[in-house]
Amino acid sequence: MSAPWTPERHPSLTGRLARLGFTDAGHAERLLAEAAGEQITVVDPMLDALGGAADPDLALAGLLRLLAGLDGPARAALQADEGARQRLPAVLGVSSALGEHLARHPGDWVVLSGDGAVQRPRPQQLRDSLLRAVGADPGAAEPCARDAGRPTLEALRAVYRRHLLHLAGRDLTGAADVGEVAAELADLAAAALEAGLAVARAEVPEAELCRLAVIGMGKCGGRELNYVSDVDVIFVAEPRPGQDETAALRAATRLASALMRACSASTPEGSLWEVDAALRPEGKSGPLVRTLASHRAYYERWAKAWEFQALLKARPVAGDLELGEDYMAAIGPLVWKAAAGEGFVEDVQAMRRRVESHLNKRTDEAERQLKLGPGGLRDVEFAVQLLQLVHGRADETLRSPNTLRALSCLSEGGYVGRDDAAGLASAYRFLRNVEHLLQLHRLRRTHTVPEDPHDLRRLGRALGLRTDPVGEFTTLWRRHARGVRTIHEKLFYRPLLRAVARLPQEEARLTPEAARARLTALGFNDPAGALRHIEALSSGVSRRAAIQRTLLPVMLGWFADAPDPDAGLLGFRQVSDALGTTPWYLRLLRDEVTVAERMARVLASSRYATDLLLRAPEAVAILGSDAELAPRPFEALLSEALAAVRRREDGDRAAPAEGAGPRQGAGRDTPAEDAVAAVRGLRRRELFRIGVSDLLGLADVRTVGEALTDITTVTIEAALQAAVNKIEIERRGPLPTRIAVVAMGRFGGHELGYGSDADVMFVHDPLPGADERDAQTAAHAVAEELRRLLARPAPDPPLQIDPNLRPEGRQGPLVRTLASYAAYYARWSAPWESQALLRADPIIGDAELGHRFRRLIDPIRWPRDGVDEAALREIRRIKARMESERLPRGVERRLHTKLGPGGLSDVEWVVQLLQLQHAHEIAGLRTTRTLAALDAAVEAGLLDDGDGEVLSSAWQLATRIRGTMMLVRGRASDLLPTDHHKERSAVTRVLGYPGTGDLLEDYRRHARRARAVVERVFYGVTD
Structure with a gap:
């Protein structure tokens, strides 16, 4: 045995201990003097390592307690292990709790020795270790502890802390970075939950009735857990095959409760942590355990935005992992579906403000809060999650539940500047x-920076700060907090606030007195009514009302800049009321000035667009970008529409296999009706997109006509497919014929207006060997079903299918075979039918049949010999008769944009006559589009440049006026408004004219010039 350690034998010890960093060198010297000689043998060569610890005094005390519990061979082994001699002081100088653990379990020091001390355990190793601690078989499908008594729980805690000791040894010596530490802590928590569940199975006899999955949430789910934290979970259960659901849920609830007790119960070895299930549906008021279907139903119907935000970090961690993955497959997509509404942003901001407000009442704590205070961890996490939820719907690379990994992806994708991302990650x-x-x-569990200088010194030294640990730590911490707060504020910056700040203070507050005065000054016709709308929108203490109080002062000015401020404010209230308690769009308006300003202009200009917006409020999101307002490509629209049909078709065809037959019954739509309803929803959204582009001057006449034709074509194509599916199911086999739909009139000319019917003809061609009568019956059934599906009442502008341009009109069959069309045109075709075929475009249905139909009608509409004198006289006679008979009685002919002199009909008949006369030899005239044919006629010299420009300008102006009247009034009209001041003024302003008289004068001038060309070219009148 070595001689006792005495001051006489080590006269300079006190000074050495002081130089090494011991704060109470005298006390440390006394501890050494009291230690046994065998302990001193180990301590002496470790003094330098102890002096390098975060708290040398704490490290020395812990080491001496450990050595007191070791026998001679163990002390010798420790003395010989250089790695352990470095890791032990690092751990003991930070953690008194782990020092106490080593005092109780001195043999656990070995986890800090040898090569294993620096190796990271796999999640499976942690799971197996903790399961063995409770006497469960790690290889069992559902491990069960031998018993559920206190010794089992104590063993679980002891082994859990041994793993914490192993991890802390790597953490505090730099062998593991903070991300690796947080991930391993989450894996260790998952293993503990699995062990706790094994204990619960031993306690609950009826456990075999159910499957139970534990979903990790929060930091556990994100694999970024703290050393000590509540572990957030959600429980999902399913009955085993053949078991009663109620009994299974009762058993699962007992299992979940027992699991929670197993982790949180206090023992002589302490507890692990609280298992917190408050993030479950309905929180603490809801059932502890739900089935998968119950979870999904809740999230689809009732969940608040913050609940979807919480699901961002959901991850199966214990129990039935297959069931856990089913949960993720069912619930995970809802996070990104909900995020598309962007309502999350306001909830995140409101939640952050509430926390800060609470903390600010305790200023001392707010200043020292690492987690919730300004510039704290939550500022980083909330900023990252906000960007994830905004951009992650379209970019799946951003969907990581881990903060640092998500931040890296945001930087790589360009969503966050590199410097900002690096600053946030470092902080x-x-x-x-x-x-x-x-x-x-x-x-x-603590997140508060201490005030005690000794504790601050320990923190600073643990971080490697030596010159002035307290001062350096404080400076570094404050610098990081300021940086985080600056970036956080930038990411949450709202451009609309600048506009609010420019308002006078009394107007920005929107008091009733200020609002009433401002409404009068802005030109609202009904200030009292407007004030009622404002009060309805902004009164109360709800979040919605608070946002409205921010928005309305600015939006009132934008309403006043548009044609009808009163209608704009009314529309805004209607949209807000329609959205109920989910004001997701208000966040968009507040953060995007362009969106808010455009919305105000649209609502105060267009009844048509307002009605669409009331029925599809999510369309507000497209207002922020010119690119979003551009008409979508035809192929993309068609793909989306047909996908909607296929989804319903697959479900419908699966139904008979279950013995239920097609999904039809009282009060329920058929799959075909469901499919067409979805497609009509798509059409509603696209009509809004086109209408807004038109109102904002982002789309010209040709673009609008093509876009309206595209969405109409897509709608009918999808409805045709749905009709075919339905008839084939009813017939129990494929159709015996092929079907095509021929677009006619403005539809065929790709010149549809907002209120246009879809003129069509139906053609079919029986398959080889098919019975012609059966084929005709099937084709007729499809055509009737198509018309029925599109005629069903729906909350969108109607799409009327008009088949009256078919041979023999209403007296003829609705559907003809290709051969029947050929026979009819060969024998009975009149000049007007050849003229009608000029706009025939078989663009829907069977493409090959459509091509054959074109080949059939081309010689008829583009006759080789042109138009003889008799046919020319007949065409002119029909035109003159139409002018005299089809104009409504009592209207001013010169103001009728369609049938009046110089209107649409005049220009179109000129173009069509030129096509009938010359299209056979001039390829450019072989088009269904009026303006394209007009351009070709000019290029071919059939019209001089001046005449072509006159006709083109008149046609485009008339088309613009008709479209604008539909947008403004919400109903179609061919007559220029003259007697209703508000509508006349609105149409005038939307079209960009200074006054009503300017619009009338411009239209009359264009129409007069166009009529002069018509007289010469069409009627052959010369001066």
Whole structure:
């Protein structure tokens, strides 16, 4: 045995201990003097390592307690292990709690020795270790503890802390970074939950009735857990095959409760942590365990935005992992579906403000909060999650539940500047390191930076700060917090606030007195009514009302800049009321000035667009970008529409196999009706997109006509497919014929207006060997079903299918074979039918049949010999008769944009006559589009440039006026408004004219010039 350690034998010890960093060198010297000689043999060569610890005094005391519990061979082994001699002081100098654990379990020091001390355990190793601790078989499908008594729980805690000791040894010596530490802590928590569930199975005899999955949430789900933290979970259960659901849920609830007790119960070895299930549906008021279907039903119907935000970090961690993955497959997509509404942003901001407000009432704590305070961890996490939820719907690379990984992806994708991302990542790592050091000290849940200088010194030294640990730590912490707060504010910046700030203070507050005065000054016709709308929108203490109070002062000015401020404010209230308690669009308006301003202009200009917006409020999101307002490509629209039909078709065809037959019954739509309803929803959204582009001057006449034709074509194509599917199911086999739909009139000319019917003809061609009568019956059934599906009442502008341009009109069959069309045109075709075929375009249905139909009608509409004198006289006679008979009685002919002199009909008949006369030899005239044919006629010299420009300008102006009247009034009209001041003024302003008289004068001038060309070219009148 070595001689006792005495001051006489080590006269310079006190000074050495002081130089090494011991704060109470005298006390340390006394501890050494009291230690047994065998302990001193180990301590002496470790003094330098002890002096390098975060708290040398704490490290020395812990080491001496450990050595007191070791026998001679163990002390010798420790003395010989250089790695352990470095890791032990690092751990003991930070964590008194782990020092106490080693005092109780001195043999656990070995986890800090040898090569294993620096190796990271796999999640499966952690799981197996903790299951063995409770006497469960790790290889069993559902491990069960031998018993559920206190010794089992104590063993679980002891082994859990041994793993914490192993991890802390790597953490505090730099062998693991903060991300790896947080991930391993989450894996260790998952293993503990699995062990707790094994204990629960031993306690609950009826456990075999159910399957139970544990979904990790929060930091556990994101694999970024702290050393000491509540572990957030959600429980999902399913009955085993043949078991009663009620009994299974009762058993699952008992299992979940027992699991929670197994982790949180206090024992002589302490507890692990609280298992917190408050993030479940309905929170603590809801059932602890739900089935998968119950979870999905809740999230689809009732969940708030913050609940979807929480699901961002959901991950199966224990129990039935297959059931857990089913949960993720069912619930995961809802996160991104909900995020598309962007309502999350307001909830995140409101939640952050509430926390800050609460903290600000305790200023001292707010200043020292690592987690919730300004510039704290939550500022980083909330900023990252906000960007994830906004951009992650379209970019799946952003969907990581881990903060640092998500931040890296946001930087790589360009959503966050590199410097900002690097600043946030650096601050986050620093703050998490400090949080870990705080919690390791006593293994207690804390996020508050201490005020005691001794504790601050320990933190600073643990972070490697030596010159002035307290001052350097404080400076570094404050710098990171300021940086985080600056970037956080930038990411949450709202451009609309600048506009609010420019308002006078009394107007920005929107008091009733200020609002009434401002409404009068802005030109609202009914200030009292407007004030009622404002009060309805902004009164109360709800979040919606608060946002409205921010928005309305600015939007009132934008309403006043548009034709009808009163209608704009009314529309805004209607949209807000329609959205109920989910004001997701208000966040968009507040953060995007362009969206808010455009919405105000649209609502105060267009009844048509307002009605569409009331029925599809999510369309507000497209207002922020010119690119979003551009008409979508035809192929993309068609793909989306047909996908909607296929989804319903697959479900419908699966139904008979279940014995239920097609989904039809009282009060329920058929799959075909469901499909067409979805497609009509798509059409509603696209009509809004086109209408807004038109109103904002982003689309010209040709673009609008093509876009309206495209969405009409897509709608009918999808409805045709749905009709075919339905008839084939009813017939129990494929159709015996092929079907095509021929677009006619303005539809065929790709010149549809907002209120146009879809003129069509139906053609079919029996398959080889098919019975012609059966084929005709099937084709007729499809055509009737198509018309029925599109005629069903729906909350969108109607799409009327008009087949009256078919041979023999209403007296003829609705559907003809290709051969029947050929026979009819060969024998009975009149000049007007050849003229009608000029706009025939078989663009829907069977493409090959459509091509054959074109080949059939081309010689008829583009006759080789042109138009003889008799046919010319007949065409002119029909035109003159139409002018005299089809104009409504009592209207001013010169103001009728369609049938009046110089109107649409005049220009179109000129173009069509030129096509009948010359299209056979001039390829450019072989088009269904009026303006394209007009351009070709000019190029071919059939019209001089001046005449072509006159006709083109008149046609485009008339088309613009008709479209604008539909947009403004919400109903179609061919007559220029003259007697209703508000509508006349609105149409005038939307078209960009200074006054009503300017519009009338311009139209009359264009029409007069166009009529002169018509007289010469069409009627052959010369001066």
